[in-house]
Amino acid sequence: MKKLVILTGAGISAESGISTFRDTGGLWEQYAIEDVATLNAWIKDKALVTDFYNQRRKQLLQVEPNYGHRGLVELEKQFQVSIITQNVDNLHERAGSSSILHLHGELTKVRSEKYENLVYELTPDKYEVKIGDLCEKGYQLRPHIVWFGEAVPMMEQAIQITEQADILVIIGTSLNVYPAAGLLYYIRTEAPVYLIDPNDVSVSRGNVHLIKKGASEGVKELIKLLQIQS
Numbered sequence: 001m002k003k004l005v006i007l008t009g010a011g012i013s014a015e016s017g018i019s020t021f022r023d024t025g026g027l028w029e030q031y032a033i034e035d036v037a038t039l040n041a042w043i044k045d046k047a048l049v050t051d052f053y054n055q056r057r058k059q060l061l062q063v064e065p066n067y068g069h070r071g072l073v074e075l076e077k078q079f080q081v082s083i084i085t086q087n088v089d090n091l092h093e094r095a096g097s098s099s100i101l102h103l104h105g106e107l108t109k110v111r112s113e114k115y116e117n118l119v120y121e122l123t124p125d126k127y128e129v130k131i132g133d134l135c136e137k138g139y140q141l142r143p144h145i146v147w148f149g150e151a152v153p154m155m156e157q158a159i160q161i162t163e164q165a166d167i168l169v170i171i172g173t174s175l176n177v178y179p180a181a182g183l184l185y186y187i188r189t190e191a192p193v194y195l196i197d198p199n200d201v202s203v204s205r206g207n208v209h210l211i212k213k214g215a216s217e218g219v220k221e222l223i224k225l226l227q228i229q230s
Contacts, residue, residue, distance in 0.1 A: 002166040003080045004081045004166065006081065006169040006170075007183055008083060008085045008087060008170075008172055009085075009171070009180075010173065011172020011197060011215055012069065012172040013091055015215050016064060017062070017063045018060070018091075034148075046131055046140065046142075047131050050129050053107065053145070065091040066215065069097070071216070072092070072219065073097055083101065088102065090108050103154050103155065104145065107144075110122060110141040110143060111142060111144045112142075119144055129141055167192055168187045169194045171218065174201060175203065191207075192207055194222055197211075198218075199212075
């Protein structure tokens with residue numbers, strides 16, 4: 001089976017109703033990024049940051065995967081599919097994809113603010129975290145999220161996966177967020193790249209097939225194209 005690597009960004013989840021920090025009217029518009037998505041914000045006001053991510057989890061419970069997510073599961077019948085996502089939601093998991101790497105953390109998990117290896121899964125009926133909720137070593141639980149300015153611990157693994165790709169698909173990302181955007185430069189020169197986005201995205205690489213559609217319609221077209229190729 002050919003190895004198909006798929007990099008997904010905020011655009012694929014936006015179709016399900018997950019607001020991005022660029023959206024107007026969404027959760028992010030009520031807050032400055034530096035107040036809720038940095039380590040300094042956590043140090044300054046843990047209660048505010050904790051409440052913000054509780055709101056995001058509540059929003060996640062109210063949405064469902066769209067065909068952009070579900071269609072990628074269909075591709076597993078013909079390809080060895082690895083998804084690398086910049087998104088922190090669990091919509092790929094809920095759609096049924098079997099291999100998912102989260103670059104920027106996971107909204108449905110929390111971890112010790114001191115011991116990064118102490119990670120805990122939240123459940124839909126107990127998604128809220130409170131100040132005073134502690135890890136087993138007595139430290140406050142923080143979101144299991146890679147905040148702005150923090151290192152991306154899964155980046156090396158993402159690079160290794162991308163280097164092995166026979167085909168790379170990029171869905172719903174502007175390729176402006178680094179280091180994730182740099183994965184494009186680890187794909188083999190001869191490997192085709194499919195870019196699904198309704199907006200114009202500048203890509204400084206040859207052999208890119210642009211599908212100028214939203215995630216759901218774009219994945220439908222991608223499936224047709226890859227079936228012809230295979």
